[in-house]
Amino acid sequence: MSDNKLNSDTRERILDVAERQFMAHGYEGASMRMITSEAEVNLAAVNYHFGSKEGLLRDVFRRRLAWLNSERLLVLDALEKQASGAPLKPSQILEAFFGTLLRIGEDESLGGMTFLRLLGRTLTDPAEFIRTFFAKEYAEVLERYKLALFRALPDVPRAEIVWRLHFMLGSMSYAIAGTDILHVITGFEIGEIPYISGQDDNNSSEAKKLSERLLPFLLGGLRAPLPQFADSTTQQQSPPAKTARNKLQEK
Amino acid sequence: MSDNKLNSDTRERILDVAERQFMAHGYEGASMRMITSEAEVNLAAVNYHFGSKEGLLRDVFRRRLAWLNSERLLVLDALEKQASGAPLKPSQILEAFFGTLLRIGEDESLGGMTFLRLLGRTLTDPAEFIRTFFAKEYAEVLERYKLALFRALPDVPRAEIVWRLHFMLGSMSYAIAGTDILHVITGFEIGEIPYISGQDDNNSSEAKKLSERLLPFLLGGLRAPLPQFADSTTQQQSPPAKTARNKLQEK
DNA sequence: TTAGTATTAAAACGAACGTTTGAATAACTC
DNA sequence: GAGTTATTCAAACGTTCGTTTTAATACTAA
Numbered sequence: 001m002s003d004n005k006l007n008s009d010t011r012e013r014i015l016d017v018a019e020r021q022f023m024a025h026g027y028e029g030a031s032m033r034m035i036t037s038e039a040e041v042n043l044a045a046v047n048y049h050f051g052s053k054e055g056l057l058r059d060v061f062r063r064r065l066a067w068l069n070s071e072r073l074l075v076l077d078a079l080e081k082q083a084s085g086a087p088l089k090p091s092q093i094l095e096a097f098f099g100t101l102l103r104i105g106e107d108e109s110l111g112g113m114t115f116l117r118l119l120g121r122t123l124t125d126p127a128e129f130i131r132t133f134f135a136k137e138y139a140e141v142l143e144r145y146k147l148a149l150f151r152a153l154p155d156v157p158r159a160e161i162v163w164r165l166h167f168m169l170g171s172m173s174y175a176i177a178g179t180d181i182l183h184v185i186t187g188f189e190i191g192e193i194p195y196i197s198g199q200d201d202n203n204s205s206e207a208k209k210l211s212e213r214l215l216p217f218l219l220g221g222l223r224a225p226l227p228q229f230a231d232s233t234t235q236q237q238s239p240p241a242k243t244a245r246n247k248l249q250e251k
Numbered sequence: 252m253s254d255n256k257l258n259s260d261t262r263e264r265i266l267d268v269a270e271r272q273f274m275a276h277g278y279e280g281a282s283m284r285m286i287t288s289e290a291e292v293n294l295a296a297v298n299y300h301f302g303s304k305e306g307l308l309r310d311v312f313r314r315r316l317a318w319l320n321s322e323r324l325l326v327l328d329a330l331e332k333q334a335s336g337a338p339l340k341p342s343q344i345l346e347a348f349f350g351t352l353l354r355i356g357e358d359e360s361l362g363g364m365t366f367l368r369l370l371g372r373t374l375t376d377p378a379e380f381i382r383t384f385f386a387k388e389y390a391e392v393l394e395r396y397k398l399a400l401f402r403a404l405p406d407v408p409r410a411e412i413v414w415r416l417h418f419m420l421g422s423m424s425y426a427i428a429g430t431d432i433l434h435v436i437t438g439f440e441i442g443e444i445p446y447i448s449g450q451d452d453n454n455s456s457e458a459k460k461l462s463e464r465l466l467p468f469l470l471g472g473l474r475a476p477l478p479q480f481a482d483s484t485t486q487q488q489s490p491p492a493k494t495a496r497n498k499l500q501e502k
Numbered sequence: 503t504t505a506g507t508a509t510t511a512a513a514a515c516g517a518a519c520g521t522t523t524g525a526a527t528a529a530c531t532c
Numbered sequence: 533g534a535g536t537t538a539t540t541c542a543a544a545c546g547t548t549c550g551t552t553t554t555a556a557t558a559c560t561a562a
Contacts, residue, residue, distance in 0.1 A: 010539080026377045032330045032520060042541050047521060049539095120324035124375040124428055126277045167422040171472070174421020177375055212478045213414045220475020221422070221468040261509080283550060293511055298551060300509095 011049050013039045019060050019111070027057055027125060054129055061122075064104070064111040067136055072100050072141050081095035087151040094218055095144050098172055105176070105207025113207060120177030123169075147231070153222075160226060168218045177212055222244060264290045270311050270362070275368035278308055278376060282401050312373075315355070315362045323351050323392050327399060338402040345469050349462070356458025357426070359455055364458060371428030374420070392477055406474075411477060412468050417467045426465055439472055 017039040021030035036043045039162045040173075050056040075096040077089055112120075122130060126160055149161050268290040271282035283304055287294045301307040326347040330339055356367045373381060393416075400412050 024377065026279070028277070029378065031518075033518080042539095043520095044522080044542090045540075046423055053520065121375055121377055124372060124425065125281065126275065126372055128333045160464065164468055167427055167465065170422040171418040172421070174375065174424055202346025213411065214418065216475045216478050217415055217418045217472040221472035224467045224471020227463045227467050284548085284550075293509095294550095295552080297510090339541065366517070 010041050010045055014041060014046060014049065014056070015060055015063060018056055020114055020116060022057060023052070023114055025120065026121065027130065028126065032056075043159075047117070058131070058133060060118075061137065062134070064115050064119075067110055068101065068104065069137070069141050071095060073144065075100055076144055077083065080148070088148055090149065090152050091215075092218055093145060093148050093152055094168070094215055097213060098168075098218065101172070102207045102211040104178075105210070113123065116207065120173045120175070122174045124177075125195055136145065148187050149222075156226065164222050167221060171221075172217060173209060200244045254277070257439040261290075261292050261296055261385065264291060265297060265300065265307070268310055269307055270369060271365055273308065273311065274365055274372065275339055275378065277372065278381065281309075287432070301303060309384060311369075312388065313378060315366050315370075318356065318361055319352065320392050323348060324395065326351055327395055331399070339401065340407070341403050341473055342466075342470055344396060344399050344403055345473065346450055349419075349466060349469065350466070352423070353427075353458045353465070356461070367427045367458065368429050371424045371426070373422045375428075400473075407477065415473050416435070418472060422469060422472075 014035065018030070021035050022037070024030070025034075032046050033043060035056075036046060046053065046056050050059055076093075078097060079092055102116070105113045105116045123134065125131070146162065146165060149165065150158055153161060163236050265286065269286050272286050272289070272402070275281070277283075283297050284294060284420045286307075287296060288294065297304065297307050301310055327344075330343055332345060353367070356364045362369075374385065376382070397413065397416060401409055401450060
């Protein structure tokens with residue numbers, strides 16, 4: 001089990017350092033020379049083990065998203081089994097989706113706040129290969145949760161639910177990224193903002209504080225009164241759920 | 252007035268192209284050679300007119316944020332004068348803050364959706380000089396709106412308000428950036444998502460649709476029930492507003 | 503017209519980038 | 533222990549980056 005450290009300790013060391021450097025400087029900003037020198041491995045090691053810098057970033061995420069994706073699906077499965085056919089409550093769905101994510105921040109072995117921040121920042125990276133990577137990586141989970149929300153809010157137009165899913169992802173991404181301009185301005189007023197107080201590993205249970213505040217906010221937004229659709233092109237209830245699943249199959 | 256096109260048409264052309272390229276490829280991803288060649292100016296023109304690439308990015312934003320900042324302050328001033336001492340409604344504050352921003356997307360002369368997307372993406376850029384630039388550029392306006400929210404929600408702990416201001420900025424930033432992973436997955440299901448349908452200038456009034464959906468969401472989140480503060484370190488009402496203003500003066 | 507300033511132009515600078523090469527070393531297989 | 537594969541290493545590759553330099557050109561003001 002733990003005796004196969006011979007199975008390239010180099011790989012893990014590179015992944016650890018890369019995770020931290022990509023978080024701190026972004027994908028373009030973190031050079032392979034910075035990464036390999038801090039990891040104390042040869043420059044060529046990255047290309048040997050990961051093929052390229054893009055491959056390195058992919059594996060940095062795959063290492064963590066494997067757990068996140070399967071956990072999110074497991075939790076949703078459990079909830080749906082427990083509900084035995086009845087729609088879930090929106091709060092349950094959000095708790096499952098975002099709570100699972102934020103648990104990463106509490107557990108260093110899952111990546112901790114470092115990975116959480118990296119994820120938040122990378123989700124908004126404009127680079128094409130990053131966006132397509134995440135799209136593929138998130139597709140199944142997002143589709144499942146989207147359908148769960150459709151069932152949980154049958155009276156809300158589906159397009160509206162998707163919009164709000166957008167907004168919720170944004171809140172989350174921004175919050176965990178911690179690049180907020182508010183930090184510099186009002187940072188000291190609320191001393192309890194986790195991700196800026198210490199630089200490194202005061203992680204555990206600080207994500208919990210974030211979770212306690214983020215989830216009520218998201219739930220309030222999700223259940224807010226619908227806009228009035230004042231002008232033209234009002235959208236009505238969407239066609240049966242089949243559509244959504246079909247679109248997913250296309251790619 | 253319009254006859255001083257001799258005042259370096261080059262400058263404006265560079266700013267226009269840079270705005271678009273920074274939006275499309277990010278700050279690091281857009282090279283000066285790409286920018287100057289598309290703008291059909293000499294490579295050295297950027298350094299001549301803006302000093303450096305950083306200076307170019309700063310001026311790209313200053314050109315637009317000058318209007319945004321003053322407009323946001325004007326609108327807030329007008330509301331407060333109209334209320335004559337009474338606290339504003341949260342919906343008024345959000346409408347003023349986010350509505351003003353989204354109006355940029357409807358007006359090409361203010362930057363349009365291109366600048367809006369650029370702003371959303373850059374707000375999450377980890378580069379140090381970018382963060383400090385935005386912190387300085389946003390300081391006054393954010394402080395004013397924060398205080399307005401404090402007055403509008405006197406029973407809500409101030410730290411909680413700041414948290415939710417974070418979350419709202421995140422929703423907005425992510426929504427206008429349009430790098431959303433949801434695009435690729437569910438993009439076609441809701442055909443009305445504005446910023447991906449066409450590539451360029453089908454802008455006007457599409458930001459209006461975004462605004463119609465974003466504002467109710469934000470308002471719902473802002474007014475959501477408070478978390479219960481189950482465990483330790485509960486925070487209570489903050490000291491008088493003086494504190495916040497003092498912190499601002501420091502820089 | 504002339505002197506002075508502002509702008510543009512072509513070329514090169516040094517540094518940093520991601521990647522590749524080919525040999526040396528370590529690890530494993532039979 | 534010989535043969536094979538996996539990994540590490542130093543060095544260099546070719547490219548691109550932002551910036552600077554030096555000269556030519558355009559514009560302004562006396």
